[in-house]
Amino acid sequence: MITLGNYLTVSAMLFTIGFAGVMLRRNIVIILMSLELMLNAANLSLVAFSRFHVDLRTSLPNYNAQVFVFFIITVAAAEVAVGLALIVALYRARRTTHVEDLTTLKF
Amino acid sequence: MQLFLFWCAALLMLVFGVAVILNRNPVASALSLVVSFLGLATLFMMLDAYFIGIIQVLVYAGAVMVLFLFIIMLLDLRAENLRKINWPATAGGAVVAFVFLIQVLSVIGRLTDAKKTFPPLARSTIDDVRNVGVTLFTNFNFPFQVIGVLVLVATIGVVVLSKRELANK
Numbered sequence: 001m002i003t004l005g006n007y008l009t010v011s012a013m014l015f016t017i018g019f020a021g022v023m024l025r026r027n028i029v030i031i032l033m034s035l036e037l038m039l040n041a042a043n044l045s046l047v048a049f050s051r052f053h054v055d056l057r058t059s060l061p062n063y064n065a066q067v068f069v070f071f072i073i074t075v076a077a078a079e080v081a082v083g084l085a086l087i088v089a090l091y092r093a094r095r096t097t098h099v100e101d102l103t104t105l106k107f
Numbered sequence: 108m109q110l111f112l113f114w115c116a117a118l119l120m121l122v123f124g125v126a127v128i129l130n131r132n133p134v135a136s137a138l139s140l141v142v143s144f145l146g147l148a149t150l151f152m153m154l155d156a157y158f159i160g161i162i163q164v165l166v167y168a169g170a171v172m173v174l175f176l177f178i179i180m181l182l183d184l185r186a187e188n189l190r191k192i193n194w195p196a197t198a199g200g201a202v203v204a205f206v207f208l209i210q211v212l213s214v215i216g217r218l219t220d221a222k223k224t225f226p227p228l229a230r231s232t233i234d235d236v237r238n239v240g241v242t243l244f245t246n247f248n249f250p251f252q253v254i255g256v257l258v259l260v261a262t263i264g265v266v267v268l269s270k271r272e273l274a275n276k
Contacts, residue, residue: 002113005221007150009212010117014124014147016208021128023200026190029133029179033140036171037124040147043159051154051225059229061155063242066235069159070243073166074254078261080171084178085268091182092271100190 007048015041028090028097032083039076043069113153120146133184137175144168155228158236 014037021034050065091097119142126139144167151160215221232238243251 001224002110002153003222003224005215005218006113006117007154008215008218008221010121010150012208012211012215013121015211016204017121017124017128019207020201020204023204024197025128027133027184029175029182029184030128030136033127033136033175036140036167037127037143040144040163040167043163044147044150047151047154047156047159050156052220052223054226054228060232060238061228061235063235063238064246066156066159066239067242067247069156070162070239071247071250071254073162074258077166077171078258080174081265082261082268084174085265087178088181089268097182097184098190 004048004052008045011041011045011048014038014044026099028087028099029084031099032080032087035083036076036080039072043072046072109153113150116146116149116153119143120150133179134176137172137179140175141168141172144172154225155232156235157233158239 018034018037018041021037022031025031025034046065046069050062050069053062053065054060055062087097090102094102096102121143123139123143123146127136127143130136130139144163148160148163148168151157151163
């Protein structure tokens with residue numbers, strides 16, 4: 001049978017893939033995609049816990065976590081829109097999306 | 108049977124997640140991300156969260172990915188030509204990610220709840236959009252309005268950021 005641990009393991013792996021993407025890739029658009037992967041890994045463990053903590057009275061999943069996931073999806077969509085607008089503005093000014101070419105703020 | 112389906116969906120999600128960060132071509136990365144999100148939506152539905160699964164397909168595989176592809180084509184990003192790879196930084200990043208994974212997995216290994224299966228539900232939750240809606244509009248009414256303001260601010264911010272400045276002065 002599927003245990004809670006299965007879902008949490010898969011979620012941890014997905015988060016690590018996103019984390020590795022942010023650490024290793026040098027293209028800003030790909031880094032933004034990796035951020036999305038990490039947010040979705042968090043969503044997966046939230047939904048797994050929601051299904052695990054069944055309400056004793058109604059015997060239904062705990063919907064607080066699912067509402068939280070709904071909020072995360074909304075914020076992530078807004079974040080992607082703002083992030084991509086920033087990339088467009090950056091590309092207009094500097095003609096690049098490669099983070100190694102953007103070193104003005106580097107210490 | 109359910110376990111088999113679970114690992115199919117999980118493997119689909121993880122393999123295409125790796126493809127996102129390994130592809131050199133941004134368009135291929137974006138399309139891999141769509142497949143990865145479809146696998147994730149399958150997992151949501153297997154957890155009886157049908158509303159979240161459908162939202163995942165509509166918002167991520169639909170709206171967000173169209174935005175990504177649109178920007179990739181607008182900026183005309185090509186497959187990156189190989190640059191000199193900074194090996195110490197790459198190895199360091201890979202090691203940090205690996206250590207992080209080991210640490211999270213060890214925490215999950217110690218969690219006693221992690222070995223329990225999911226308790227059964229009284230009935231199918233295929234109509235869970237009603238339950239999510241009731242929770243959203245009663246317990247989380249104020250955060251819901253705040254999120255509306257956030258989306259409005261993001262919309263205005265995007266318009267301001269991407270507006271071309273008229274010839275300076």
